[in-house]
Amino acid sequence: MLEAAVVLLCLFLVGVSLYTVNSSSVFAAIIAMGVFSIILTVLFVILKAPDVAMTEAVIGAGLTTAFFVIALDKTRDTDGGHR
């Protein structure tokens, strides 16, 4: 049962990362990276690595997404419609 969950989550990871690569708006890509980190956190918990899961959750979903959103917010809308 657990292996099925792990395989399913890994496929979900691949799907989210492909969406991040191909999504048209940058903002959606940033949010997709946050989702990627959340799924990774769940995977780490299943693999019995709570410390890594906590670090990944806090940094991956928390700070990295915040940094990217701030950076996106500061870039001027020069190349037309990058939002």
Place this chain on the structure above:
Amino acid sequence: MSRISAAVLVSGIIVFGVIIAFELAVAPRTADPLNHAPLTLRDTGAVNAVSAILFDYRALDTLGEATVILMTATVVAFLTPRAKASMLAVRLSSIVLYGVVLLLPFITILGIAVMAHGHVSPGGGFTGGVIVATSTVFYAVVYSVGGQQSYVIAPAANKLIENTAMTAFIGVGLLGLGLAGSFLANAQTGIPLGTPGELLSAGTIPMLNLISGVKVGVGLGIIVMSLFLE
């Protein structure tokens, strides 16, 4: 979907399938990875083996990591122009605003709790520090960037705290050197390891946990604030 990502997807799934098939069919079941915990418990008194490794066996590496964060914070703070750069208008609806305001104290307390229980429960210095840094982001977003009121701790004090935390980390190391002849020593220094699982146990590990937690929290706080102001 462009041709490249289709190719990536297909090749990824094939490789992934092969690994899973190999794993399920052929690979022997390895022993439970957590069976080395009693050893670290005996040496360092820390229940959380990861913290034992981070702050006792490989404390020098953690010192290196702490220096990296210190350097990054200094460089980023150095590159921030004095003139207040404009942050595109951040209009928060009142629900978000008051939600965040209510959330702030709990995030900070959670961060401190995770830091303090580093040697007992998962998480530890770094994770707790990052949680505290996240509250700096919330604070800056809610109270509009740059205003004097928007700092959890004034920038000058931020830098002071980080530098004192860095020297404190080295101080604990020198303490180990003095008492036991090896930098960042823990059990050999004769500091009581206490009964495992208690808050005040495992010698210098809780000290190092708190110090590195404060350092990461304040250091990332500086980085975030510089990013906002830049």
